[in-house]
Amino acid sequence: MDEIPPSKGRLLLYVLCSYTVASLTAVLGITGQIFYWLIFDVCGFGKKQSNRKLNVTKSSNPNEYYTLIIGSGFSGLGAAIKLRELGTDNFVIIERHARVGGTWYANTYPGCACDVPSNLYSFSFEPNPNWSHFFGRQPEIGQYLEHCTDKYDIRRHIKFNTIVTEMKWLDDKQLWEVTTQSNGEENHIYAKFVMAGYGPLSNASFPKDIPGVDKFEGRMCHTAEWDKTLEFENKRVAVIGTGASAIQTVPELQKTGVKQLLVFQRTPPWVIPRADRKVTNFEKQLFAKFPAIQKLIRALVYWIRESTVLSFVYRLPTRYVNAELVKYNLRMHVKDEELRKKLTPTWELGCKRVLITNDWYPAIQKPNVKLVTNRIKEIKSNSIVTYDGDEYPVDIIIWSTGFLVQNFQLPIYGVNGKPLAEQWSETMQARVTVPNFPNFFFLLGPNTGLGHNSIIVMIEAQLQYITEALLYMQENNIQTLDVKPDVHDKFNHNLQAKLKKTVWQSGGCHSWYQDAKGNNTTIWPDFTWTYILLMKTFDFKNFIFQR
């Protein structure tokens, strides 16, 4: 039976309630931020990092560096910018692509954009007054990262079209030996530190349970490996998956003149409206002249987004309010009861990634679009067959089936040749560092992903921590650091205990946030400001050092 929708008065109350919680969080958050800044930065109670520099000597081996960075996305570029700020040029970035950008170089599917407003989804130290929209589109985020690369003089450090294939800690030399491949040629690079910014969403995933893919005679590609030569006009196109990339690309593909667009959905997502618009020239000039205004907007967006932690993590009753508003959004856009049922998730709002779009519901109801909810049984030479026996002829298949989040792609060997895969055989766990892997820092490693805010704040927090660690080591004449196993275990035990009560673990879904055993290895289960505070200083007591 269909749920009875709440009255208009009640809905209005829900909206008011939702706005009040968000506004209160923003006011409290910004006030707290100002006080923190006054006490620690202005009055000088915090440890000043600005005048502290690294004093790195060059090795006689041209293949040996102080630091090797994997990847040139936000993480890798951020790490490189930090190292230069600390006064060293003794680092190399290994990037398997031909350009910088990571996610924003690889994902070129039509409609690709960020779902966090760009004022917040950018480096805090490099605001961009020229975003074309409130939510930046893929090409301009890519351009922004190209701009950062040149402005901070990072390009000369990057080895493009080079892939890291293996990493080994050399106990006797206290160095990492990193094997790379480029143009079929293998090389070894040595580094005292590794900063791994390989990207949690950088390896496309394809379903393993659909037979016959190899028999398909049409064309196909993954959204994360977009084939620009595809032409859709008058074609029968299948999009497989209804996650974050699919809901962005389906509305765009629908407009290309496709004969039929079949959208194969396994589970429907919760969808909320995207408060997007073009940024006016006046606003751009204002941001350029008065950066403080853009900073204030960034802070507002940040704190409003932090307020969702109250329902996702702390399970305040506001979660019922938000759930009602999302259902209202669905009812407003989808009048057909049967279709609405198909588009209604059975789990709580937030359990799977909440998707932000204004185009998804309208697109799915266009005459040339069909939502298929029966599971795919097999793929034939020119069609897709579902378990109910229906056969859908298709010319092009677009896989929008996410990323290999739970399978760590790189063979890494730590102290005494111990493989990381063995250490992580039960579950992936880290704390920026992992025991037995000295001088190795993860950027966006396990449990630093977010379901509610901009990941850039997490990257910057980690870079702050790593900076403090490097400076501490230099100031205390330390060669290697290795996190104490009991500290690491306690941290992860507490983190998993906290996760149990959150919407991501108790909201009634299985998502890509979880591994096959149900452990949540991706999400940071708290406000991001708690993580920022955690990463503010280097907790040297929790490490084993070698001089």
Ligand SMILES: Cc1cc2nc3c(=O)[nH]c(=O)nc-3n(C[C@H](O)[C@H](O)[C@H](O)COP(=O)(O)OP(=O)(O)OC[C@H]3O[C@@H](n4cnc5c(N)ncnc54)[C@H](O)[C@@H]3O)c2cc1C
């Ligand atoms: C379509 C899409 C939209 C997104 N939107 C948002 C958003 O709105 N807000 C948000 O917070 N997050 C979003 N994300 C998550 C996004 O991945 C992060 O925000 C961020 O871009 C991650 O940056 P990164 O540098 O850590 O990783 P990436 O950007 O993935 O960069 C990793 C880099 O490492 C390179 N690399 C990997 N392995 C190797 C290897 N073995 N050898 C050499 N190089 C290697 C890759 O080629 C890549 O360039 C989105 C992700 C996707 C896919």
